[in-house]
Structures are given as C-alpha cells and as structure tokens.
Amino acid sequence: MTAAAAAPPMKINVAKVAFTSLAASSIEWYDFFIYGTAAALVFPKLFFAASLPPAVAQLAAFSTFAVGFIARPVGGVIFGHFGDLVGRKKALVTALLMMGLATTAVGLLPSYAMAGIMAPLLLIALRFVQGLAVGGQWGGAMLLAFENAPPKQRGFYGSFAQMGVPAGVVLANLIFIVIDKQVAPENFLIWGWRIPFLLSIVLVALGLYVQLKLEDTAEYQALQALEARQQEAAAKALAAEQGVSLDQAKAQLRAAKGSPILKVIAKHPKEILLAAGAFVAANGTFYLMINYALAYATDPHHGPHVARPVILWAVVLGALISAPFLPLMASLSDKVGRRSVFMSGAVLMGLWSLVFFKLIETGAFPMMLLAIGVGSIFNNFMYGPQAALMAELFDTEFRYSGASLGYQIGAIFGGGFAPIIATALFTKYATSMAVSGYMAALCVISLISVFLLAETHSKAHRDAMGVS
Known part of the structure; x- marks a missing residue:
C-alpha cells in the first residue's frame, strides 16, 4: 500500500499552497540572483584589490558566485535529510530564514578598501550560506505544491516553485534598474547596490507566515x-x-531507521546522476543568458559595450515574455509526458545557442531582447516539467533527498561554473562562438540524460491514487 492510499480525507486549498510556494521561491531566487547581478556589475570593483586587472577581478567575482552552487548540493543533502525525516514545511521555513538573513548581511559588508582581505572572505562565507539555503528551499517549495496537487496536474502545480525563477529574475533586475536611475554612479558603488540585499529581510517574514499558516503536505502526513x-x-x-x-x-x-539520503543513494544512484545530467542545460544556459551575457554586453573591451540599463531591460522583458511558457510546458507534460517536452527544449536551446551571442553582439536592444526572450522560452521547455520529472523519480520517504540531490548536483555542473567557463573560453579563443559551443554541449548532455530516463508521469498518476 502506498502512502497516498493510506491517507485520510484532507481538505487542502491547493491554490493557496501553490501561490505560497511561488512566493517563497520568488523571493528566495531574488536573493540568489541579485548576487549574480552584483557579481557582474559591482563586486569586481568593491571586493577585490584595485590593482587586479579587470578581467581577473571579474573572474574572481564570478568565482564567489560559483561558491553558492558548490554549497547547493550540501544544502540539498542536509535539508533533504531533514525534510524527509521531520517534514517539508519545517525544512522550507529554515531555508527561507537562512537565505533572508544571509542576503541581508551581504548588504552590510565592508568593501575591500575598508576591510582588506576580510571583505571577500566574508562575502564568500555568506554566499556559501545562500547556497545551502537555496539547496534546501527548492525541494521544500516544490514538494509543498507537488505533493498537494491532484494526480493529473502535478506537473502544472509543481511548476509554481519553478515560476519563482523568472519572477526572481524580474525582481532582481528591476530593483537594479530603479536604483541605477535614481542613484548617482558614485553613490551606487558606495551604498546604492546595498539596497536590494537589505530588502531581503522580507523573506524572514514570509518564513514565519509559512510556519504559522500552512500544514505539511498531504502525502507526507x-x-x-x-x-x-x-x-x-x-x-x-x-x-x-x-x-x-x-x-x-x-x-x-x-x-535502526537510517538516513533517507543514504537510502536514496543506495537505491537510485542512476536516477540521481541522470537527473543531474538532465538539469545542466536548463541551469547552465540560463545563467549564461542572465549573468555572463550581462557582463559581456557591458564590457568596453570585448563586448558591444551597451549601457547597463539596456541589457538589464532585455533580461527583464525576456523573462516576462518567456514566463507563461513555464506553466504551459509543465501542463503539457501532464498530458504527453515529461520526456518529450524536455527533450524538445534541449534540442531547440542547443540550436538557438549558436546564434545567441551574435544577436547580443549587435548591441541593438531588439536583437538582444530576441536573443534572451527566445532563449528563455526554449529554456522553459526544460525547466517547466523539471520539478515533476525529478520528484516522480523517487518514493515519498526519500523524495526530498533524491530530488534535491539530483537538482543541486546538476546546478554545480550547469550554472555554477558556467560564467567562469564562458569567461575563460572567450579569453582563450577571443570569439563568442566558443561560448555558444559550450552552451550547445550542455544541451547535448541533458538530451542524452533525459533520453535514458524512464517516463514517470503515468506511474505518478497511479501512485497518487493509491494503486501499487
């Protein structure tokens, strides 16, 4: 008998749970993304010695960005274990509080000129805490919606946690656009950049709301x-x-019960690795479009050297244009299966990557918006069904652990090192086609990984209805 079959009737407001999942994910990703935007625009000047060449300082800043990705699977292990043993809600609340406090603390850090080497060290430490938190948040927010959803709509409702990503992108870039317009350039570097980080204290309030107002998922109970x-x-x-x-x-x-994380590793090593491989394209191409492209487009030496607000608006509008495709593709996967939708996205994104930087290099806003908007749409073909695909690979007793581990390992090898690798490739080959080739290679890895996975959505329907 499955857990679902044993469940007593429970009245659940699925819409309320889904939108809470969306809110939690949106603000958490906002916190994670403002770091990436600041790493592209501000941190090279503030947290590293002025004597460093600009390219080296940019690599150093992107390296601190990568620290968050290194921490994400650690967070996935810790929070997955915690979430499978004591509940999805408690794990999610803890992750939200950690992220809110760590991001707010970044906004209070001294610069290199004030504190010397301690400045980047503190920045790295707080970025690591951010990574731990987002490593735990995704599983909690996703399962909050997924495990409360009707059996035949789990892809759709699971995507509410995914929709936090474009929402976070829009919020993070809009706040930098507003501050850039309202604050003088010299003040932006001194204190203006801190405002987006200090606003993250809102996440603490949301964590308290989740703790007080929501029950754990029906399936987990x-x-x-x-x-x-x-x-x-x-x-x-x-x-x-x-x-x-x-x-x-x-x-x-x-x-004698044992650890959920050890159980899922022993029982499903293949699924964890293939889930990680499936995620590298969606994650890697995403960060190349919203972070590396930001640094490249504003680069006065090698890129088209457009004004900062121009490329920020391209990112914001691209996210808004593509956002409806995320739940649409997730809903389509409920009908035709996760694999076919996902694999279509990997193919389309791989082909689009070959023209992406050529459009950015025009320096024309419509072309840059086309590059990011269409690329983000193809990315959402993969990211929309992602939550359901990963959750359905694992049983309820260790689903938080298994899904989080696959997702966060993929994040390291996908997005974590993507801006660094892209910067190094361009430095070595002096052409954006090298970066485009890297994007296409990520898509091939994900295409093969998903091809090797079994289809899951039909099995999930039977399990959710209590059919063994």
Whole structure:
C-alpha cells in the first residue's frame, strides 16, 4: 500500500499552497540572483584589490558566485535529510530564514578598501550560506505544491516553485534598474547596490507566515501516519521478543531507521546522476543568458559595450515574455509526458545557442531582447516539467533527498561554473562562438540524460491514487 492510499480525507486549498510556494521561491531566487547581478556589475570593483586587472577581478567575482552552487548540493543533502525525516514545511521555513538573513548581511559588508582581505572572505562565507539555503528551499517549495496537487496536474502545480525563477529574475533586475536611475554612479558603488540585499529581510517574514499558516503536505502526513502505525506494531513485537519496554523498543527502531539520503543513494544512484545530467542545460544556459551575457554586453573591451540599463531591460522583458511558457510546458507534460517536452527544449536551446551571442553582439536592444526572450522560452521547455520529472523519480520517504540531490548536483555542473567557463573560453579563443559551443554541449548532455530516463508521469498518476 502506498502512502497516498493510506491517507485520510484532507481538505487542502491547493491554490493557496501553490501561490505560497511561488512566493517563497520568488523571493528566495531574488536573493540568489541579485548576487549574480552584483557579481557582474559591482563586486569586481568593491571586493577585490584595485590593482587586479579587470578581467581577473571579474573572474574572481564570478568565482564567489560559483561558491553558492558548490554549497547547493550540501544544502540539498542536509535539508533533504531533514525534510524527509521531520517534514517539508519545517525544512522550507529554515531555508527561507537562512537565505533572508544571509542576503541581508551581504548588504552590510565592508568593501575591500575598508576591510582588506576580510571583505571577500566574508562575502564568500555568506554566499556559501545562500547556497545551502537555496539547496534546501527548492525541494521544500516544490514538494509543498507537488505533493498537494491532484494526480493529473502535478506537473502544472509543481511548476509554481519553478515560476519563482523568472519572477526572481524580474525582481532582481528591476530593483537594479530603479536604483541605477535614481542613484548617482558614485553613490551606487558606495551604498546604492546595498539596497536590494537589505530588502531581503522580507523573506524572514514570509518564513514565519509559512510556519504559522500552512500544514505539511498531504502525502507526507499520510506517510508519517502509515509509518507510525507500522512502527507501533513493530515495537510491540520487538518488546515482546526481547523483554524490554515499549519505549526502549521504539528507541531501537528509530536508531535502526537510517538516513533517507543514504537510502536514496543506495537505491537510485542512476536516477540521481541522470537527473543531474538532465538539469545542466536548463541551469547552465540560463545563467549564461542572465549573468555572463550581462557582463559581456557591458564590457568596453570585448563586448558591444551597451549601457547597463539596456541589457538589464532585455533580461527583464525576456523573462516576462518567456514566463507563461513555464506553466504551459509543465501542463503539457501532464498530458504527453515529461520526456518529450524536455527533450524538445534541449534540442531547440542547443540550436538557438549558436546564434545567441551574435544577436547580443549587435548591441541593438531588439536583437538582444530576441536573443534572451527566445532563449528563455526554449529554456522553459526544460525547466517547466523539471520539478515533476525529478520528484516522480523517487518514493515519498526519500523524495526530498533524491530530488534535491539530483537538482543541486546538476546546478554545480550547469550554472555554477558556467560564467567562469564562458569567461575563460572567450579569453582563450577571443570569439563568442566558443561560448555558444559550450552552451550547445550542455544541451547535448541533458538530451542524452533525459533520453535514458524512464517516463514517470503515468506511474505518478497511479501512485497518487493509491494503486501499487
């Protein structure tokens, strides 16, 4: 019997849960993305020695950006273990509080001129905390919607956590556009850049709302109830067999239960690795479009050297144009399957990558918007079904651990090193086609990974209805 079959009837406002998932994900990703924007525009000048060549300082800034990605699978392991053992809601609340406090603290950091080497070290430490938090947040926000959704709409509702990404992109870039317009350039470098980070204290309030107003997912509560009954029966049998008290028998069973993360690694190593491979294209091409392209477009030496607000607006509008395709593709995957939608996106994104930088290099706003807008649409062919695809690979008892681990490992090899690798490739080959080739290679990896995975959405329908 599955956990779903054992579940008592529960009245759940799925729309409320889904929009809370969206809000949590949006603000959390806003926090994560403002760091990337600042790493492209501000951090090279503020947190590293003025004697460094600009290209080296930019690489150093993107390296601190990558630290967050290195921390993400660690966060996925910690919060996955926590979320599978004690609940999705508690893990999500903890992640939201960590992210809100860490991002706010970045806005209070001293510059290199004020604190020397301590400035970049503190920046790296807080970026690591951000990475831990986002590594835990995704699984909690996604499962909050996914595990409460109707069986045949899990792709659609799971995508609400995914929609936090374009929402976070829009919020992060809009705030920098507004500040850039309202604050003089010299003041922007001194204090203006800090405002987006200080606003992140809002995430703490949202975390408290989730803690006070929402219950854990129906599917997780059903699993807990089923396990409690099974443990009670097993403890009684063990107590009778060993001649110990019921409490002692329960303590023995809890000690023998083991870690969800170790269980999922032992049972599903192939699925974890293929899930990671599936994610590298969506994640890597995304950060190349919103972070590396930002630095490249404003580069006075090698790029088209457009004004900062021009490329920021291209990113914002591109995210807005492409955003409806995310739930649309997720909903389509509920009908035709996750793999076909995802693989179509990998192919289209791989082809588009070959013209992406040529459009950016025109320096013309319509062409840059076309590059980012169409690229983001193709990216959402992959990112829309992503939550359901990964969640359906794993059983409820270790779903948080398995999905988070696959997702965050993919994030390291996808987005984490993408801006660094792109910068190094352009430095070596002096052509954006080298970066385009790298984008296309990421798409090939994801295409092969998803091809090797079994289709999951039909199985998920049966499981959610209690059919073994």
